[in-house]
Amino acid sequence: MLAEMTGIRLKEDNSIAPAPFYASVVDTALLAEKFAVIDDPVQYTRFEQLAICSLHDALSRSDVDPADPGTLFILSTTKGSIDLLEKEKENKFGQDRIHLWNAARLIQRFFTFRNEPLVISNACISGVQAILTGARLISAGLSDNVVINGTDIVSEFVLAGFNSFQSLSNGPCRPFDKSRDGLSLGEGSGTVVLSKTPFNSNRAGNIVVGEGFSSNDANHISGPSRTGEGLFIAINRLLKKSPVEVDYISAHGTGTPYNDEMESIAITRAGLQSVPVNSFKGYWGHTLGAAGIIETVMCLYSMHTGVLFGTKGYNEPGITHPINITGHSMKKDIKNCLKIASGFGGCNVALLLHKI
Amino acid sequence: MEQLIQKLKEEIIEALNLSEMKPADIDEKAPLFVDGLGLDSIDALELTVLLEKKYGLKINTAEEGKKILHSVNSMAEFITANKKS
Amino acid sequence: MKKSCIISHYCQIRDHAVIGDDETLYERCGADLSDFFTGIYQHFDISYPKFYKMDNLCKLGFLSVELLLMDRNIQQRYAGHEVGIILMNASSSLDNDRHHQQTILDRSAYFPSPAVFVYTLPNIVIGEICIRHKFTGEGTFFVRERFDPLFLFNYVNQLFYQDVVQCCIAGWVETLGDYYDSTVYLIEKTGKPDAGITIFEPDTIKHIFAKEK
Structure with missing residues (x-):
């Protein structure tokens, strides 16, 4: 990577x-x-x-x-x-x-x-x-x-x-x-x-799973909402309950025209358009039920090492709402990471990870 | 053509599970995807499968698909023009 | 100690019958599963043509929740994001998975159908219910070998406790082949005193699930 x-x-x-x-x-x-x-x-x-x-x-x-x-x-x-x-x-x-x-x-x-x-x-x-x-x-x-x-x-x-x-x-x-x-x-x-309790032997112990919400688009069983409704609701509820400064967003970023466009809309509606965003899908594809776990593991890695990975396959912006997509790897101190995902059935989820 | 249109309507009702509809309820000239039948993106993909399965015809691009799947008439015209005899 | 929630209503579809709050609402013996579901849909005059496009798991979940919420004005009483749906079953979407598998068995007649494939995930039933009732709240689909009233109680209870939901639909929606069995219940913080209200606790869920017509 x-x-x-x-x-x-x-x-x-x-x-x-x-x-x-x-x-x-x-x-x-x-x-x-x-x-x-x-x-x-x-x-x-x-x-x-x-x-x-x-x-x-x-x-x-x-x-x-x-x-x-x-x-x-x-x-x-x-x-x-x-x-x-x-x-x-x-x-x-x-x-x-x-x-x-x-x-x-x-x-x-x-x-x-x-x-x-x-x-x-x-x-x-x-x-x-x-x-x-x-x-x-x-x-x-x-x-x-x-x-x-x-x-x-x-x-x-x-x-x-x-x-x-x-x-x-x-x-x-x-x-x-x-x-x-x-x-x-x-x-x-x-x-x-x-x-519940951090382990001394484990360096992952300094990351805390924060607030999180899931939300449904209530719009269509396969197509993502054109307004990013469900994802926006999930992020918005999270930020209301835990108003932190988000340093990094790990997006779902599947590479389909509709999903990525929808995410850019929801991120912008939540006021996070300047926060660095990446997608890991260009490295090992969409692993479905494993995706959220593997990608969160990578978020933990980034939070520990300060290496924010680039978005493999991304070259030129192709979304209507300009968000801050990370093209190549860079160094960044990440305290608060927002992990988002969306899927069939109109489901969306947003989860916050904090470094303490 | 008349026969093909009737057959297509029956096939569409079956493929899209439009159980409360009869062929006569579908206007062959009316757009399939605006209000009318309440069809969505999955239905469009399903009609693409129908053309391939029953008529051996492939739709190559999304733009082409939009034109072909506009109405029952446009589907029938596409079938007639491309049918292997 | 926070005040307990209540189960304001429940609906059960099993053994050729629909039970709502201890009352048999519909019964039809001898019909196969598909005719039985369509019979319920028609009997209660539900007008929602998308019903016919659903797979059996979605039909069962959709009908159960439809009858659970009939005339309850949930949409008027709660904002969309305040309503959660937490469901569980044993077979996930295996019933429809078999259907999709049939379309790809033969390479000379290889026509996978998007309308079938989309139902090869159990949480689609939650999506269908959300679309129908404009619910945008929390939704999770759990799979366990058997209905687990204690876990479902604990999980839903903490969703209320942490203010994630103000109202929640929970329960069991299982279908495989000819077999079907659903019990869904509506959990709220308060309810009208005249309704047949039961306290939301593991024993009452167990009691409702164990009911026979």
């Missing part, structure tokens, strides 16, 4: 698409190799391997005990092991493996989480909504620690769907750019661990 390289490639894989497509895909052999250190990859679906890899890594570096009665595991995903649906009845993992609750149960058992896991499936805002939910459960005293994993895979199911929506780009996606023509799908997994 520091070298401003993208992981989005032209893929020719007849097993998941009849024509070549641009996407950011995790190398299967590399995943199996990494997973083999943890367990036998043959026993797990691609989705499960990704989720377990990420969780294994995060938990090994955290003091949180999954067996603690105060620890909750939340899985954020849109489609889980959806690749099993093609052969739903005769796949080698069994019929029930496709259920999201079952995927979460399997991961729960793997890491011996004591409590029944929770799945959040809220389209493309799932990840940010999951962090918001986790933070609320902690502040209400219902959990002490919340381990949140967001995972989704690139599948024929999702590729064919977005293709029918004519929303896939003809090259690596170009968020906010004048020549943007759609999104690039990606796959991946990310984990964040929220805790």
Whole structure:
């Protein structure tokens, strides 16, 4: 990322698409190799391997005990092991493996989480909504620690769907750019661990999850609001309750003409048009239910290091409301970061991260 | 042409789940996407799929799509002009 | 200690019947799921042609909330952003996922439909309800193996406590194949004393969910 390289490639894989497509895909052999250190990859679906890899890594570096009665595991995903649906009845993992609750149960058992896991499936805002939910459960005293994993895979199911929506780009996606023509799908997994008390051993301990709101456009189930209504309401409610100076906005920035335009309108309506904004989608595509988690992890990185990443694929502004899009990486001290996301179903979310 | 228009209307009602409508309720000359049937962007994409599925015809650009999907008549004209016989 | 909220109304669609606040509002045995849903739509004279475009999960959620809110003047009593919708089920959108999968099984007849694909996310039902009632508040879709009254109580309760919502629709909306089951309830801070009001707490939710016609 520091070298401003993208992981989005032209893929020719007849097993998941009849024509070549641009996407950011995790190398299967590399995943199996990494997973083999943890367990036998043959026993797990691609989705499960990704989720377990990420969780294994995060938990090994955290003091949180999954067996603690105060620890909750939340899985954020849109489609889980959806690749099993093609052969739903005769796949080698069994019929029930496709259920999201079952995927979460399997991961729960793997890491011996004591409590029944929770799945959040809220389209493309799932990840940010999951962090918001986790933070609320902690502040209400219902959990002490919340381990949140967001995972989704690139599948024929999702590729064919977005293709029918004519929303896939003809090259690596170009968020906010004048020549943007759609999104690039990606796959991946990310984990964040929220805790009531900061851990001394963990440098992430100096970031606090602040206010957050979700809001619905109440306008259309697939098209974003032309006025940025829902996203504006979410940001506005957040800033009213927590009137801080926002130093940086991590946008959803999918690269579709409508989404990016809508975000520029909502950001401007909220009076944040001069705040630096970037989108991570140009690096590894749109990872759906994982996006909000992976992108928040990157926000944490930026807050720790003071490196504000550029928007890969962005060259020339292509939105009607001029917002401050970061083209290339730069140094910036970030105290307050605003993470936003929007998705199908008219859902929007805004979440504040503070450095203390 | 008359037959094609009638057939198209039936196909549109089925593809877009316009369950409370009959072919006679659709005016073949009227714009499909302004008020009238209350169609939206998903319906437009669905009509694109319909043309491909039932008539083997592809719409190449959004501008072209706007013209072709303007009304039942314009769809019928597009089919007649491009039909492989 | 903050004052408890109340469950002002509930609606249940299961076993060929619609129950609203302990009363059987509609019953139709023998109909398949699609005819049953259409029957409800027609019986209550709902005029919303988009209903026919919805997948079964959305139809079930839409109808449940439609009957829950009928004549309650929610839109007049609350601003759009004050109303939250928190739903849960077990099968996510698997019912419609199968439908979408059918359109891509055969490469020689490969016609994925955008109108089907858009419903391959469970939270679309929240979107449909928001569009219908102009709600712009908090919305989350949870998936768990079984209905979890305690979690839903705790989560919704803290949304009230933190002033995120002033009114909330919550519950269970599940459909898979021929199976359907929904229980949705309306939670408010206060209500008319004459209505069949119950205190919003895990036991009352459990009690409502366990009801049989």
